[in-house]
Amino acid sequence: MTEDPLVEVEDLEKYYFENDTLFDRLLGREPQAVRAVDGVSFDVERGETLGLVGESGCGKSTTSETLLALREATGGSVRFDGADVFEMTSRERTQFRQDAQIVFQDPFSSLDPRMTVGEIVTEGLRIHDLADSAERTERAKELLERVGLSARQVDRYPHEFSGGQRQRIGIARALALDPEFVVLDEPVSALDVSVQAQVLNLLEDLQDDFGLTYLFVAHDLSVVRHISDRVAVMYLGKVVETGPVDEIFENPRHPYTQALLDSVPRASVEEYGRRGGTLEGDVPSPRNPPTGCRFHTRCPHAREACKRELPPDYDVGANHDAACFRADDAHEYWQSAPLEHVDETEDVASGGVADDD
Numbered sequence: 570m571t572e573d574p575l576v577e578v579e580d581l582e583k584y585y586f587e588n589d590t591l592f593d594r595l596l597g598r599e600p601q602a603v604r605a606v607d608g609v610s611f612d613v614e615r616g617e618t619l620g621l622v623g624e625s626g627c628g629k630s631t632t633s634e635t636l637l638a639l640r641e642a643t644g645g646s647v648r649f650d651g652a653d654v655f656e657m658t659s660r661e662r663t664q665f666r667q668d669a670q671i672v673f674q675d676p677f678s679s680l681d682p683r684m685t686v687g688e689i690v691t692e693g694l695r696i697h698d699l700a701d702s703a704e705r706t707e708r709a710k711e712l713l714e715r716v717g718l719s720a721r722q723v724d725r726y727p728h729e730f731s732g733g734q735r736q737r738i739g740i741a742r743a744l745a746l747d748p749e750f751v752v753l754d755e756p757v758s759a760l761d762v763s764v765q766a767q768v769l770n771l772l773e774d775l776q777d778d779f780g781l782t783y784l785f786v787a788h789d790l791s792v793v794r795h796i797s798d799r800v801a802v803m804y805l806g807k808v809v810e811t812g813p814v815d816e817i818f819e820n821p822r823h824p825y826t827q828a829l830l831d832s833v834p835r836a837s838v839e840e841y842g843r844r845g846g847t848l849e850g851d852v853p854s855p856r857n858p859p860t861g862c863r864f865h866t867r868c869p870h871a872r873e874a875c876k877r878e879l880p881p882d883y884d885v886g887a888n889h890d891a892a893c894f895r896a897d898d899a900h901e902y903w904q905s906a907p908l909e910h911v912d913e914t915e916d917v918a919s920g921g922v923a924d925d926d
């Protein structure tokens with residue numbers, strides 16, 4: 570018998586409302602919805618890493634913050650270990666706040682400059698009243714060592730550390746409460762490539778040691794390929810394709826996924842090549858998304874129906890599925906189009922060995 574997924578996201582919606590102040594009402598302005606997340610569904614299986622990818626502004630951060638109940642959802646549901654996250658009692662919510670953690674992209678702004686790293690790392694223990702001061706210091710030292718820093722650094726301040734070291738501190742903070750699930754929101758995007766490799770390796774080691782489940786949010790496909798078991802591709806507030814990582818990279822079925830793969834800069838291409846196409850045009854605004862399939866304005870395979878009709882929903886339980894009328898044709902094209910030869914290039918995962926100290 571297979572276990573239920575740890576996280577089940579169903580039709581999640583998060584709309585922001587602009588022009589929604591009292592002043593706007595007095596001026597007769599209508600509130601405007603920004604449909605940042607517009608009916609997103611996916612599962613995260615226990616112990617796996619699900620990569621969530623898409624261009625900037627497609628709603629990745631809003632999805633991850635809303636599923637952690639850090640933002641209030643406007644619709645849909647999230648189940649964590651079988652419990653409805655949006656209907657939890659305060660006691661259940663407190664437990665959820667311990668079990669589900671987040672590491673943010675920017676290691677410079679996400680650490681309070683007035684706190685020592687020991688205080689930062691164990692703040693959760695203090696807030697949840699789970700340890701006294703001496704126990705917290707011991708735990709902080711242990712965590713710092715575990716993420717590759719030194720116990721002697723426990724009384725230092727964030728400005729005394731490099732970018733990679735600060736991200737290690739952010740990871741130690743996320744681990745302090747022994748979580749089951751960690752959202753990694755672009756955890757290496759702000760770091761040098763050589764340091765990225767080290768932090769990714771650390772994340773993988775920690776996942777093995779502590780049996781963690783990850784949602785790994787990123788726009789960098791080579792990073793996602795290295796660390797993910799499965800991938801969900803997002804475009805303009807919707808998930809358009811999900812599947813095992815190798816299927817997504819080798820047999821993409823959604824034209825948007827194909828365009829993303831085609832637009833990977835040469836320097837970070839791993840083993841796949843380009844078909845000469847690039848992703849042109851800007852992402853349309855989530856204030857006024859296109860009718861029909863949201864990708865039709867940029868899609869090389871679009872037909873009339875794509876402009877008018879909503880694409881078929883993908884099957885969340887399926888191994889690999891895409892929300893696209895034209896998936897079969899797009900897939901056939903992908904397989905037949907000639908690959909441009911790509912020289913061996915830098916692989917972020919095995920690349921640098923430089924120390925980030």
Ligand SMILES: Nc1ncnc2c1ncn2[C@@H]1O[C@H](COP(=O)(O)OP(=O)(O)OP(=O)(O)O)[C@@H](O)[C@H]1O
Pocket residue numbers: 585586587603604605623624625626627628629630631632788855
């Ligand atoms: N507080 C807000 N009010 C209004 N619109 C917002 C707000 N926060 C985000 N948005 C909009 O919601 C959309 C999704 O933003 P989000 O940050 O979730 O995307 P993202 O894929 O994580 O992008 P990035 O990688 O650039 O952070 C964007 O169009 C953004 O401008």
